Amino acid sequence: MGQHQFEISYVFEYLVKLLPSLKITLLIVFSSILIGAAVGLLVALPRLYRIPVLQRLSGIYVSFFRGTPILIQLFLFYYGMPEMLKLIGIDVSRTSALYFVILTYSLHSGAYISELIRGAVAAVDRGQVEAAYAMGMSGYQAFSRIVLPQALAISIPVFANLVIGNLKDTSLAFSLGIMEMSGTARTISALSQRFVEIYIALAILYLLISLALQKLFVRLERHLFRHEPAAAAAKREPRGKRTFFRKFGSVTDIPGKEARL
Amino acid sequence: MIKLTQIKKSYGRHQVLKGIDLTVEKGEVVAILGPSGSGKTTLLRCMNYLERPSEGEITIDGFTVNCKRPSKSDIHSLRKQSAMVFQQYNLFRHKTALENVMEGLVVVQKVPKEQARKRSIELLEKVGLGSKLDAYPSQLSGGQQQRVGIARALALNPKVILFDEPTSSLDPELVGEVLSVIRKIAREGITMIIVTHEMSFAQEVAGHVIFIDDGMIVERGTPNELFNSPKEERTKQFLKRYTPDGVYSI
Numbered sequence: 007m008g009q010h011q012f013e014i015s016y017v018f019e020y021l022v023k024l025l026p027s028l029k030i031t032l033l034i035v036f037s038s039i040l041i042g043a044a045v046g047l048l049v050a051l052p053r054l055y056r057i058p059v060l061q062r063l064s065g066i067y068v069s070f071f072r073g074t075p076i077l078i079q080l081f082l083f084y085y086g087m088p089e090m091l092k093l094i095g096i097d098v099s100r101t102s103a104l105y106f107v108i109l110t111y112s113l114h115s116g117a118y119i120s121e122l123i124r125g126a127v128a129a130v131d132r133g134q135v136e137a138a139y140a141m142g143m144s145g146y147q148a149f150s151r152i153v154l155p156q157a158l159a160i161s162i163p164v165f166a167n168l169v170i171g172n173l174k175d176t177s178l179a180f181s182l183g184i185m186e187m188s189g190t191a192r193t194i195s196a197l198s199q200r201f202v203e204i205y206i207a208l209a210i211l212y213l214l215i216s217l218a219l220q221k222l223f224v225r226l227e228r229h230l231f232r233h234e235p236a237a238a239a240a241k242r243e244p245r246g247k248r249t250f251f252r253k254f255g256s257v258t259d260i261p262g263k264e265a266r267l
Numbered sequence: 268m269i270k271l272t273q274i275k276k277s278y279g280r281h282q283v284l285k286g287i288d289l290t291v292e293k294g295e296v297v298a299i300l301g302p303s304g305s306g307k308t309t310l311l312r313c314m315n316y317l318e319r320p321s322e323g324e325i326t327i328d329g330f331t332v333n334c335k336r337p338s339k340s341d342i343h344s345l346r347k348q349s350a351m352v353f354q355q356y357n358l359f360r361h362k363t364a365l366e367n368v369m370e371g372l373v374v375v376q377k378v379p380k381e382q383a384r385k386r387s388i389e390l391l392e393k394v395g396l397g398s399k400l401d402a403y404p405s406q407l408s409g410g411q412q413q414r415v416g417i418a419r420a421l422a423l424n425p426k427v428i429l430f431d432e433p434t435s436s437l438d439p440e441l442v443g444e445v446l447s448v449i450r451k452i453a454r455e456g457i458t459m460i461i462v463t464h465e466m467s468f469a470q471e472v473a474g475h476v477i478f479i480d481d482g483m484i485v486e487r488g489t490p491n492e493l494f495n496s497p498k499e500e501r502t503k504q505f506l507k508r509y510t511p512d513g514v515y516s517i
């Protein structure tokens with residue numbers, strides 16, 4: 007690989023050097039998940055309630071963002087959107103690439119989140135809504151008070167997968183020149199030629215954030231599932247594995263996005 | 268007080284209810300018997316519009332809905348007239364026993380929280396669950412869940428409570444505790460329609476018994492008439508199946 011001999015001390019040095027760019031990575035992840043959640047709910051509703059034309063549009067949107075690579079989506083938005091907007095007289099040529107990245111990742115997450123919501127709502131027992139209707143609740147009351155809280159709990163593992171997937175996907179944003187962690191790593195390695203050390207440092211950072219997120223979601227799930235202590239505990243404690251493997255395992259054990267929906 | 272006129276319901280080409288007429292007086296307990304698949308559940312679900320009848324008219328306490336073209340607010344008002352106790356309990360899984368009972372009071376009837384809480388605790392004590400206020404459904408036995416279900420129905424102070432086989436998902440040793448709660452509220456003069464396969468229970472609590480087969484009311488009468496001297500052949504055969512020795516005495 008590089009011309010230098012491997013030296014562990016550089017790993018630590020690069021860890022510190024990469025840390026500032028973590029901000030950008032997290033900014034992309036969290037803003038896109040937040041916007042994506044709002045978009046996802048909006049897109050899921052027409053399909054849940056079978057609203058004629060909107061239902062079709064939602065379907066097309068979801069197919070596009072789930073069916074094409076995110077890299078292509080990034081390029082399409084970054085190069086294509088300014089051209090389109092120019093036609094209606096809006097100049098975005100000076101807008102930071104970061105906005106395009108966040109927009110793309112938001113729409114991308116929105117597609118997955120809408121599917122996640124659909125799946126989770128369908129997984130809530132039909133009898134729950136019927137009991138709500140039978141006591142005279144309106145459709146909105148039944149959805150917001152009975153279905154949504156249960157659907158949220160059900161969707162946490164898939165959602166965790168989505169957020170962690172998103173975190174890893176942000177490494178593609180460097181292709182538009184964004185100096186998030188991967189972009190920064192590339193720049194530093196081009197100068198120092200210490201590829202191994204820097205990519206080890208980079209991997210460590212991604213891994214640590216993934217584990218932290220995973221832990222957060224497990225807690226959240228436990229909280230949201232406090233009404234089913236037995237079921238939740240059984241699911242979360244694979245017997246005979248040690249803690250470290252359990253934590254690793256749970257990241258991958260979670261059924262994939264497609265598998266669940 | 269309750270009047271059903273020519274209730275019909277079809278799923279596609281399969282007609283499940285073929286014109287049901289039924290009148291229930293205030294304070295009366297009516298038991299509905301019939302073989303599996305005869306349309307008992309569908310009939311109950313039509314009465315609160317969980318199923319949409321294809322034809323007919325439903326009146327509860329002076330409020331009438333014509334099933335040809337009901338408005339959304341008609342359906343909503345009709346549903347507030349009744350409460351339902353489900354075969355599978357259908358307690359809200361993410362809410363405690365107390366919250367389950369309070370939910371309708373607070374959300375639908377807009378009763379202030381403290382007042383709703385007080386009333387709900389009373390009702391849970393009444394069904395013998397005063398010590399389980401904070402238990403989630405998953406922490407309760409089937410019999411306990413169904414008793415919460417009954418308290419939840421009572422809380423709404425409905426004109427009528429619809430029971431759909433309230434004990435048929437229960438282990439045999441838990442049936443008794445639920446039946447005795449229903450017996451207790453029957454004595455308080457609450458109007459009830461109960462679908463059940465518990466023959467001796469029906470005989471004991473019901474003022475009227477109705478036998479449904481194949482989407483039609485085959486026979487109706489007092490428990491004494493229906494159980495001891497059924498007129499229709501289909502009723503006789505049904506009763507024979509549920510009481511092998513064919514003898515029923517009060």
Ligand SMILES: Nc1ncnc2c1ncn2[C@@H]1O[C@H](COP(=O)(O)OP(=O)(O)O)[C@@H](O)[C@H]1O
Nearest residue numbers: 278281283301302303304305306307308309310
């Ligand atoms: N949603 C449905 N779609 C189609 N057929 C149904 C549906 N619900 C009930 N049925 C049919 O209607 C008939 C009556 O069902 P049901 O009212 O549940 O009977 P019971 O409660 O007396 O056992 C059955 O033949 C059943 O298969």
Ligand SMILES: [Mg+2]
Nearest residue numbers: 307308309432
């Ligand atoms: Mg039934």
